[in-house]
Amino acid sequence: MIDSEILSVKQRFGIIGNSSLLNHAIKVAVQVAPTDMTVLITGESGSGKESFSKIIHQVSKRKHGQFIAVNCGAIPEGTIDSELFGHEKGSFTGAHEARKGYFEVTNEGTIFLDEIGELPLSTQARLLRVLENGEFIKVGSSKVVKTDVRVVAASNVDLIKAVEKGKFREDLYYRLSTVPIYVPPLRERGNDVELIFRKFASDFSEKYRVKPIVLTSDAKDILLKYRFPGNIRQLKNLVEQISVLSTNSREINSATLIGYLPQQSSNLPALYNSPDKDDFSERDILYKVLFDMKKDMSELKKLVHKVMSDSKNTSQILSEHEDLFKTIEENESPHQLDTPYRLDVDEPQHNTPLPVKIQEQPPIEDIQDITHEMEDDESLSIEKKEKELIVKALQKNNNRRKNAARDLGISERTLYRKIKQYEIEE
DSSP states (O other): OOHHHHHHHHHHHTOOOOOHHHHHHHHHHHHHTTSOOOEEEEOOTTSOHHHHHHHHHHHSTTTTSOEEEEEGGGSOTTTHHHHHHOBOTTSSTTOOSOBOOHHHHTTTSEEEEETGGGSOHHHHHHHHHHHHHSEEEOBTOOOEEEOOOEEEEEESSOHHHHHHTTSSOHHHHHHHTTEEEEOOOGGGSTTHHHHHHHHHHHHHHHHHTSOOOEEOHHHHHHHHHOOOTTHHHHHHHHHHHHHHHOOSOSEEOHHHHHHHSOOOSOSSOOOSOOOOHHHHHHHHHHHHHHHHHHHHHHHHHHHHHHHHHOGGGHHHHHHHTHHHHHHHHHHSBTTBOOSTTOEEEOOOOTTOOOOEEEOSOOOGGGHHHHHHHHHHHTOOOHHHHHHHHHHHHHHHTTTOHHHHHHHHTSOHHHHHHHHHHHTOOO
8 A cells, every 4th residue: 555545544534643553554454444354453442443443444345334333341241242132022121122233233334342352251152153154143032143244343452361361262362353453552653642732732722712732842752751551542631631721821841741641650551451359369368478487487597596606595585586486386386396496485474584495406517507498498389388378277267168268368269269279178
């Protein structure tokens, strides 16, 4: 495609920018539009993926058919099958009459499925049948309905990772991504940010009948360095906000611009997916236990070194570290420490000095070997400690999973999965 053709598409659909990534995406969209191939558009939220779906529809032979954009993440799971494929009268509570779904309404047209990664697995199976055979079954019906619909899908999440986690069907992914189109985020488009800023400034000056805002050279530098996690949508809101609120001067310097930009704590890109609540709580508890163990072990090594170095003051030293030995007694076995020193410590009674009997004290020269052995004990895997914690919690609560899960800070479902994983006998 020559540059004049790309420019024509940009003017027709109001696309601003000259970056190579943007031009390549437009070129692929126009090339695939005349076919009936399924297209998967990927890119961050707010980067303009829907504009590319409109390009594909308007340049195709289906441009006289209907175009419908559906946000899959905005439709409740219980009603999305009915919205997409329709339902028969009485098929569920509230279905007072039959209804046509989007795939029936857009016959010979194009349907744009935005945020397709949010589709339930059962709906994904229905969609796969439409893509492969051009047919579907309404909710509450047994009759097969034929349809001729061009599907353009979009996602702002990594569908490959969703496939690996079992949240997205692998066969559907490869069926959708016949032709992939990547829409670059605003931070990867270089000077396009300034061009889009000027376009929005002109639009809002006409809308609100005010003089358009302009940026000083230092403000332009700030604008180009900002990451814009919300992409074009965020930039548009920013320009509108400044156009309305900046009444003192229409020339925006760096200090003024920074005042309107939200502060970013990091230059790293935002994460798409956050961990499940149960997994986060479980991991947090395990890390805390391991860090506490390491801290206690370090304190114990220092204490033993002092004891070996100054045996005359053993009772005084151990009395000063009474809390450390009390913690170890509670977690291991009473009145005995499982170390090469075997210190027998009796519980204090009514604030009396802590009696201590040292058995088989090794010579000073053996301290290095003992310290090395303690360091080896610190090399505990997370899985091993996790299993020990679960066993202790079950024993404490007489194998009552609900109570054990509450003590561990995880859900009963997660606890049941861990019991099966580690083959713990209750």
